[in-house]
Amino acid sequence: MFEALPVGAMTCNLRTFTIDYANPCSVELLHSIRDELPIDPNDIVGTSIDIFHKAPMHQRALLSDAAQLPHKARIRFGREWLDLHIHPLPDSKGRVTRALLIWAVATAEVAKAEEEYRLQRMIDDMPVAVMTVDPGNFEITYLNEASKRTLNQIENLLPVNASDLLGRSIDIFHRNPAHQRALLADPRNLPHRAQIRLGPEVLDLQVSAVNGTDGAYIGPMLTWSVITKQVAAEARIHQLAHYDTLTGLANRSTFRDRLQDKLQVEDARLALLFIDLDGFKFVNDNYGHLVGDALLTSVAERLGRCCKAGDLIARLGGDEFAIVMPDAGEEEASELAARIVEAMRSPFDQSGGASLRIGGSIGIAVVPEHGADLHLIQARADMALYNAKDAGKNTFRLFTPELELRLNDRVRLESKLRHAVEQREGLFLYYQPILNTVTRQITCREALIRFHHPLRGWISPGEFIPVAEESGLIGELGAWVIEQACLDAASWTDGARVAVNVSARQLGNGTLQPTILAALLKSGLPPDRLEIEVTETALLENELDSLADLRQMRAMGVRIALDDFGTGFSSLAHLRAFPFDKIKIDGSFVRDATTRADCAAIVGLVAELGTRLGVTTVAEGVETQAHFDLVRAEGCTEVQGYFFGRPAPMESLATRSEELKTA
Structure with missing residues (x-):
């Protein structure tokens, strides 16, 4: 029976502590770890049992005391791990004169256990919250320490304490449990990432599929974090990047992007107004930038009251503003421009009793009559604005082809004048x-x-x-x-x-x-x-x-x-x-x-x-x-x-x- 065993079997004489029998599997196993042996595995019979233990006296005491047998242990043998079972072998008179050692090399098993332990510790110690869910009943089967710490921050938003979540349904995190369950149950939906709201908090959720060695779907793993502050910061960055910090209006970049989007629409029809404040520089220089900033804010508010819902109002910089009117032509744009000119004429009352008066000059270009290209329509609205200012300010002008001819004449005159100045x-x-x-x-x-x-x-x-x-x-x-x-x-x-x-x-x-x-x-x-x-x-x-x-x-x-x-x-x-x-x-x-x-x-x-x-x-x-x-x-x-x-x-x-x- 010992000869046929698939594990190592050896007997040890307890008087001499020498090995007096080793089955074929023992010899085969010893060959697999021969680098750790001081002898040839084929010569194991007759060798002292001491070669297997770092503390021979402890081992001999264990083998000599029948009261300690049977005994089970996992011992380190050089770089290898051995699983050892020791049983007493009594003789015909009942005396224990020999011991049976059943053993196997457990190095791979130990390594796997250690890997699993390290993985478990790594997941437990991850700064990102990790949870696993049973895809059958959608109950939480695992939470790492980061999950517990993070959940403690928003504990008042949950119906249970973080420490009591194991075994609870994942539904408590979602407003639409049916949608969430359908997502987690089917690995074809994974990986999946989403931002979900839990009361005032925002959670960044990533769901991955965990598969077994055979490729079968075991269940979902959820990694998540509270990103409320990051979302607020990103929103603030987006606001700063796309909107004017003083007036809250769209900035030049956003204005150009939205105008370009509207121009891309087939059969686009819109009006573009460029507005330049008259007399603002005088206010800024004589009353200071704080008063100037307050005045710009008031101007933005008046523009908002003059416009209708759907109109895009932007501050291009300084005292320059722009308005895009969707589905508008010359008549609608002229009516709006007249309202704005009139609104700008009214005094602006400032804190401290100061009453400031400025004006507004406006240039208008319409699509498609005056073009449908971004740069062209802006240039023509600018020409009309220049004409309004040239006409005495505090008024508005529509683009006309004559303005472009006049501008071309001006460009040519500038070239001639530049040559005259350079060459005298x-x-x-x-x-x-x-x-x-x-x-x-x-x-x-x-x-x-x-x-x-x-x-x-x-x-x-x-x-x-x-x-x-x-x-x-x-x-x-x-x-x-x-x-x-x-x-x-x-x-x-x-x-x-x-x-x-x-x-x-x-x-x-x-x-x-x-x-x-x-x-x-x-x-x-x-x-x-x-x-x-x-x-x-x-x-x-x-x-x-x-x-x-x-x-x-x-x-x-x-x-x-x-x-x-x-x-x-x-x-x-x-x-x-x-x-x-x-x-x-x-x-x-x-x-x-x-x-x-x-x-x-x-x-x-x-x-x-x-x-x-x-x-x-x-x-x-x-x-x-x-x-x-x-x-x-x-x-x-x-x-x-x-x-x-x-x-x-x-x-x-x-x-x-x-x-x-x-x-």
Whole structure:
């Protein structure tokens, strides 16, 4: 029987503790672990039993005491594990003189048990909650420690304690148990991932299929975590990425994406409105960004009240807004634009009692009449907006093909002007005299730029100066005017001053003062022979920085004149803010002064104001003897106008200029 056993069988003499029998399976097993033996497995009979144990005396004591037998143990033998059963073998007189050892190599079994133990510990120690469910009755069969810890955080949302969940139905986690059961019962639905809500909490759930070694479906394993804070954070990130943080409106990126989506719809029909606030920069600069931000928020609220459900309102940046009206044409868009213009005119009451007034200019393009391409429809709405602002602001304009032609003309003009500035070709300075009303002597000459193109001829300053300002060429063009005017004035023998106009775009950016200094040094012209003329409108755009520039120039000895006085709404405030050397009364008052008593009164009041302030007053637009007699009688210090001379070039350029006039 021992010879045929599939396990090892050996007998040990308990007097000598030597092996006196080993069945064939023992020898075969010993060959499988021969690296751990000090002898050849074939020579095992007659060998001491001590070779199998690290503590031979303990082993001998165990074998000698029949009271401890039978005995079962798992012992370590080198790198191997052996399962050992020891039974007493009594002789014919009942004395136990031998022992029977039934044994087998258990290394693989031990390894498997250890692997299962490590896996169990690993799952228990995972930071992610893990549960298993019986697919037959849908009861929870296992929870790791992370599950228990996580469930304790939301225990008030469960009908039972986390420690009592084993054996409970998985239904307690789902609002729709039937759907959940159908999902878990069929491995074809797995793996599956979903976010489910448990009261105010959000759970991230992943379900995987657990299969046996034969591939059969054992059941689902659920890994999950509470991600309420992460979901809130993701929602916040999404909000920041797609919506304006100040107004809550869609931002530029979201606006473009949604407009593009609407344009992709077959037979798309919509209206696009671009809105630009008029006067917002003045509010921001003079009242501060907090007031400016509150104003933008109020604007967004008014836009929302003007629009209907389904309209997309976006803040593109700064004081620029946009609206997309689905299924709307020119008529509906014009009605909305009119409502918005009217809404923007109403005062904006701020905390602290301040009441602010601004306006809104709007450009409109409609699909498909004005195009269906994203970039094209935006460009045409922008053209219409530019036209609205050019028309005096606080109004709206629809796109027309003529606007595009005008824009193309402007682009071509910009190219020509850029070439002229870079190459110094076709640019001339003309000068108009300014005279003392008593002596009639020339005290100053105003420098006026002229531009001649070989094909278009003479181009009006009213046409090319705005292009220079909008394209950024005004800085370089203005620098050339200042330098050339200083060089020309340095050659005048009568010692007259030269007056140069500066644009709003040249003020407030810190570049004007070094430009003037360089021109004075190059020409050698004394600073007090240079007058810089600024308009009230120019000061309004960036008043604080512009006044800082003027103070720097005044400190150099350059004279500062306030041009077009009377046309701005804060004239007296500007006189208080800066000590101008000269006030130039706008020509519109002078030209009408001989026929309108109110205009004559304004001329007289400004002249008297100049006398009291010790400031030179210049009457512009003097075209007749009657004009001159009136402004002199009213007390104006100096005069300028066609009556005393039209703008003309320097003598050295006069011949060439006349040739160009007749070309």
